[in-house]
Amino acid sequence: MTIRIALVYPELLGTYGDGGNALVLAARARWRGLAAEVVEIRAGTPVPAGLDIYLYGGGEDDPQALAAAGTRASPGLRRAVEGGATVLAVCAGLQVLGAGFPGTDGRRHAGAELVDLDTVPGTPRAVGDLVVAADPTLGLPLLYGYENHGGRTLLGPDASPFGAVRLGLGNGHPDQPGVDGAIAQVGAGRVLATYLHGPVLAQNPALADLLLTGVVGTLPPWEVDPAGEPAAALRRARARQTRVH
C-alpha cells in the first residue's frame, strides 16, 4: 500500500514551516521501505476523502479565513476521518477545525466544526517556545516547538487536551489553564491538534511515527534512522535552550 498524506492548502497554511510535516512523514515512511505520497490540496479546491493523513498548518488571518471556508465546503474530510483517517492540525489549522475563530478585524469566522473546540481573541499574543507533555496514552516523549497565535482555545466535552503545557501558553483559555491542543475521536479516525509548530514532526519524530503507525499498524524495523542523530542533537539543544527536559 501507499501511505497517502494530504498537505491541506499549503499556500494558505504555510507560514510557520508546517509544510515540513509532510516532508518528515513521507521521508520516515520511505526510509523504512514504505511507499508514501504527498498530495498537495490546492487552495480553492475541496479537501477530498480517500487519504490517510491530513495535515493542517499555521497561517495568517486572511489566509486562515479562506482555508476555513474551503474546509467547510469539504464534506470529504469528515468522511475520511470517520472512515479511519488521522488529522494533524497545527495552530491556525487547529482553529480552523473548531467552531470558530477571530479574524483581523475582530470579526468571527466560522470553522469546520470537526473538533469540539472554540477559539476567541486574547492578548497578549502568545509568541515563543512551547514545550508540551503529551497525553500519556499517546506514549510520547516531551514535545518541543514554538507557538505564535493570538487565539485562546476552549475545549468542549467531545475533545480532550493534546497535552499539558510545560513552557509557553498553549490553548491559554482562562477556564482551562495549562493545556495545549486537542484530541478528538471522530468515528473510526482521530484528530490531533496542537499549537506546536517548528515543524512539530521534525522536532518530535516519535509523533511522526505515531501517525504512521495509525496507518500501517506496526512500522517495519530499520537499521538506522537517517535523521536520528540530527533530531537527537536538536532535542538536546532545545532542552538546553528552554531548560525543560
Added chain:
Amino acid sequence: MMSARTRAALAIGTAAAAASRRLGRGSGEVIGGKAALRLDPRVLEALAAGRTTATVSGTNGKTTTTRLLAAAVGTAGPVASNGGGANMAAGVVSALSRSRSDRAVLEVDEIWLPRVAAATTPAAAVLLNLTRDQLDRSNETRRIAALWRALGATLPDTVAVANADDPLVTWAALGFARQVWVGAGQRWTLDAMVCPHCAQLLLREDGGWHCVGCGLARPVPDVDVVDATTLSDRGRTYELDLRLPGAVNAGNAAMALAAARLAFGVDPEAALAAMATVGDVGGRYAVVPLAGRHARLLLAKNPAGWLEMLGLLDEGPPRPVVIHFHSRVADGRDPSWIWDVPLERLAGRTVHVSGERAEDMVLRLAYAGVGAVRHPTPEAAAEAAAPAGGDVDVLATYTAFRELTVRAS
C-alpha cells in the same frame, strides 16, 4: 534657515557621535542621530528641506539598492546617503547632517518609512518587496503594505518606484498619486498568496499574477529586467554589467535605474556605468579570509533571501558551502521558516554548518537529502568544507553575517 534649536540639536548629536567613536563603540551614527532627535523632533524635516530625496525601502535589497542608486546619482555631484545600513530615523538624521549636498538617497526601514518619508517628502519612494522576515512578528507584511498605501495619499508629489512582481508592493504603490512600475522579480511567493486588497486567492501564471476576486493584477512594467545582463526602460534596452552577482541584483539595479532617472534626471547609460563600479555592499558578496580559505559572504536572512542565494550558488562551478546560522532577536527567534526554503536544491552536496542554531539547520538538511556536518565554529566549518584550501561560499543569517564581517575587518 535652520532654527537655533535645530542647530543646537545637530551640534550635540555630532559631539555625541564623536564621543561614541572615541570610546570605540562603532561609527556613532545612531547615537548622534538619536541625541539630535531627542533635542529637536523636527530635525529631520529641517535637514531634508531643499534637498531632492529618494527613499529606498523593502524587506530585502535595501542596502544594495541604496548603494546602486547613490552611485548613479553621484555621477552628477555629491549625494548624502546612509550607506552603512543605519536605516531608522536616527541613521537618516546622521547621514543628512554629515553632508550639505542637495541630493539624498536614503535607506529606510520598512516600518520607519511613513515617519521618514513624511519628514523628507521624497521625489521618489523606491518600494522593493515585502516578505516575511522574522516569524515572531506576525501578520506583518500586509500591515506594512497598508501603512505604505496610506502614506502615499499624504505625499501627492512623490512617485512610487514599485516592484510590479510583488503584489503587496503593487497594492501599496497604488496609494500614491503616480507610479513607475519595475519588473524587478520576486521568486518568493508564499507571503502573497491572497490578495492584499480583498483577501481572495491570487493566481500566478505566465510570469504575471492577478486576483480572482477584485482583479488587482501585475501592472505592465515601465522598466524591466530582460535577462541577467539586459534591462529595458520604456522600450529601449541597456546592457547591464554589474560586479554584484545574481538575478536579484539585476532587479535591484532596475529599481535604481528607474529612481535615478525619475527623481534626479540621471541618464540610464550614465546610471548603469556608475552602478557597474559597486562591488561588495557592507560585506555582501565580499571575499574575506576565513581559516585561510577565500570565503564569499552571502547574506541570507529570510526565506526570500535564501531563495535568491540558492539561485546564486547554481551559477558557475559548484563551490563548497558553509552555513553559519543564528536565531537571535534580530534574526527572529523562531527558525521554522528554514523548512519553507527549498534546501533540497543542495542535495548531493555535503554542507558544513556552524552557529548557535546549527542543530536546526542540520536536521533540516538531513530531511532535504543533503549531507550535513555540524562544527563548533565557522572557521572549523570552512576548514572541513575546503580541506585543501581555496574558495568557499558562506551563507549566513543577519547576526551571523555581521559576526563574520566584523571578524574579517
